[in-house]
Amino acid sequence: MAHLAWRLAQRWCPSSLQVISFPVVQLHLNRTAMRASQKDFENAMNQVKLLKKDPGNEVKLKLYSLYKQATEGPCNMPKPGVFDLINKAKWDAWNALGSLPKETARQNYVDLVSSLSSSLESSSQVEPGTDRKSTGYETLMVTSEDGITKIMLNRPTKKNALNVEMYHEIMHALKAASKDDSAITVLTGNGDYYSSGNDLTNFTDIPPGGVEEKAKNGAILLREFVGCFIDFPKPLIAVVNGPAVGISVTLLGLFDAVYASDRATFHTPFSHLGQSPEGCSSYTFPKIMSPAKATEMLVFGKKLTAGEACAQGLVTEVFPDSTFQKEVWTRLKAFAKLPPNAMRISKEIIRNREKEKLHAVNAEECSVLQGRWLSDECMNAVVNFLSRKSKL
Numbered sequence: 260m261a262h263l264a265w266r267l268a269q270r271w272c273p274s275s276l277q278v279i280s281f282p283v284v285q286l287h288l289n290r291t292a293m294r295a296s297q298k299d300f301e302n303a304m305n306q307v308k309l310l311k312k313d314p315g316n317e318v319k320l321k322l323y324s325l326y327k328q329a330t331e332g333p334c335n336m337p338k339p340g341v342f343d344l345i346n347k348a349k350w351d352a353w354n355a356l357g358s359l360p361k362e363t364a365r366q367n368y369v370d371l372v373s374s375l376s377s378s379l380e381s382s383s384q385v386e387p388g389t390d391r392k393s394t395g396y397e398t399l400m401v402t403s404e405d406g407i408t409k410i411m412l413n414r415p416t417k418k419n420a421l422n423v424e425m426y427h428e429i430m431h432a433l434k435a436a437s438k439d440d441s442a443i444t445v446l447t448g449n450g451d452y453y454s455s456g457n458d459l460t461n462f463t464d465i466p467p468g469g470v471e472e473k474a475k476n477g478a479i480l481l482r483e484f485v486g487c488f489i490d491f492p493k494p495l496i497a498v499v500n501g502p503a504v505g506i507s508v509t510l511l512g513l514f515d516a517v518y519a520s521d522r523a524t525f526h527t528p529f530s531h532l533g534q535s536p537e538g539c540s541s542y543t544f545p546k547i548m549s550p551a552k553a554t555e556m557l558v559f560g561k562k563l564t565a566g567e568a569c570a571q572g573l574v575t576e577v578f579p580d581s582t583f584q585k586e587v588w589t590r591l592k593a594f595a596k597l598p599p600n601a602m603r604i605s606k607e608i609i610r611n612r613e614k615e616k617l618h619a620v621n622a623e624e625c626s627v628l629q630g631r632w633l634s635d636e637c638m639n640a641v642v643n644f645l646s647r648k649s650k651l
């Protein structure tokens with residue numbers, strides 16, 4: 260699905276999309292007061308080709324649907340099958356425009372492209388070193404304030420499932436945070452979930468090389484992604500605002516502190532999914548909580564409450580949900596006032612002893628998972644979820 264937008268774009272803009280840093284776009288899709296001419300529309304299509312960065316699937320689906328509505332009128336494609344995810348997303352987007360007049364669709368398309376371009380100007384005016392809100396991400400909200408860089412997973416309607424774009428954006432945000440002037444970095448989730456783990460629709464975008472290539476690419480991405488957590492040089496703190504699943508749980512073993520709401524749960528249903536542990540959890544969990552307790556989680560998929568996870572050492576401290584945000588952020592702000600170099604050096608001396616081992620574990624876990632992703636057990640579990648036959 261992550262490449263969906265590029266495919267969409269190429270369908271009506273044959274040259275590659277090259278884009279901009281992309282903030283939240285405020286659209287007024289029903290604006291009809293102004294009317295874009297055919298020339299404006301063509302200019303906007305040309306502008307899209309000049310974009311330097313992928314503006315994200317949602318926006319590109321919007322561009323696609325407006326383009327189709329403006330040129331062909333209401334959706335006239337037969338509804339694709341439920342497993343034809345890419346065409347189904349396109350159909351849904353176009354069909355959602357109903358009987359929107361062609362001229363309005365044309366105007367909305369022009370407005371959308373213009374807002375993409377102006378967003379580039381506003382984001383480039385942000386001065387480095389000042390408190391800032393990053394607008395360059397589609398799946399994250401990144402802010403830097405009071406010495407804390409906060410990376411917030413921001414796909415609340417999908418329970419903050421990690422799609423391919425989010426993996427890349429988190430790596431980018433971590434690399435930026437490692438160099439910025441903040442003292443500590445925090446990962447948290449927007450909405451009721453911390454994260455539901457790997458987005459299972461990641462398995463549906465099969466490249467020309469087939470499922471083997473897909474599994475190989477997945478293993479490369481995962482290894483690089485987990486590597487960023489192993490190597491992150493500043494104190495990294497998880498603020499677990501709600502349930503956590505899969506990779507969002509396993510990674511916690513690589514954080515320096517984990518604060519959880521009492522609403523949070525911790526679930527790694529790898530066997531149910533025909534998969535195997537990642538995020539270095541096959542090494543960190545037995546060390547943190549004893550081999551038997553780690554087996555209950557990683558092999559048998561036992562879901563822990565926040566209290567249980569704290570008793571087993573995975574969580575540092577649990578707070579009542581009603582006061583969670585206030586208490587945690589008060590504490591984090593105090594931590595962020597400590598001398599940053601001392602914190603960095605202390606983390607380094609703790610982590611350095613383990614770094615080589617962690618990278619070796621990461622490599623091995625990714626290689627094992629690459630094989631699991633090709634197994635019938637895994638494929639059946641994913642199909643069951645996508646056809647809504649099963650949930651955790």
Ligand SMILES: CCCCC/C=C/C(=O)SCCNC(=O)CCNC(=O)[C@H](O)C(C)(C)COP(=O)(O)OP(=O)(O)OC[C@H]1O[C@@H](n2cnc3c(N)ncnc32)[C@H](O)[C@@H]1OP(=O)(O)O
Nearest residue numbers: 416417418420455456457458459460477481505506650651
């Ligand atoms: C390349 C690196 C690979 C790294 C390996 C990582 C492995 C893992 O992380 S394994 C864990 C994978 N995660 C799951 O198996 C969770 C699957 N999700 C669920 O079981 C449920 O959605 C739930 C228990 C997390 C929440 O249930 P509920 O409260 O009933 O909410 P919905 O199911 O209606 O979810 C709302 C919306 O979000 C979509 N969604 C949620 N989680 C995922 C997900 N992991 N992948 C894809 N989509 C997810 C869900 O499909 C709903 O979407 P809509 O139907 O479009 O509203």
